[in-house]
Amino acid sequence: xxxxxxxxxxxxxxxxxxxxxxxxxxxxxxxxxxxxxxxxxxxxxxxxxxxxxxxxxxxxxxxxxxxxxxxxxxxxxxxxxx
Numbered sequence: 001x002x003x004x005x006x007x008x009x010x011x012x013x014x015x016x017x018x019x020x021x022x023x024x025x026x027x028x029x030x031x032x033x034x035x036x037x038x039x040x041x042x043x044x045x046x047x048x049x050x051x052x053x054x055x056x057x058x059x060x061x062x063x064x065x066x067x068x069x070x071x072x073x074x075x076x077x078x079x080x081x082x
Contacts, residue, residue, distance in 0.1 A: 027066070028062060029056035029062055043069075047073060047077075051073065052069075054076065055077075056069075
């Protein structure tokens with residue numbers, strides 16, 4: 001059954017619409033490791049599957065966004081822990 005909506009004569013003020021932020025996809029450490037060999041631009045030249053796998057292991061992460069993965073590998077290459 002349809003609901004009837006009446007006009008009350010007053011001015012209506014629209015509620016602000018919440019904008020949703022884009023959610024970055026998450027990938028497993030294995031996927032990033034495979035991609036490191038396939039795309040040398042992903043983490044930079046010289047970064048191999050083993051380096052990516054070790055970086056994720058040291059950071060204690062099993063998955064990450066692309067932004068997080070870059071930070072994990074960067075910290076690992078600098079010799080620090082995340």
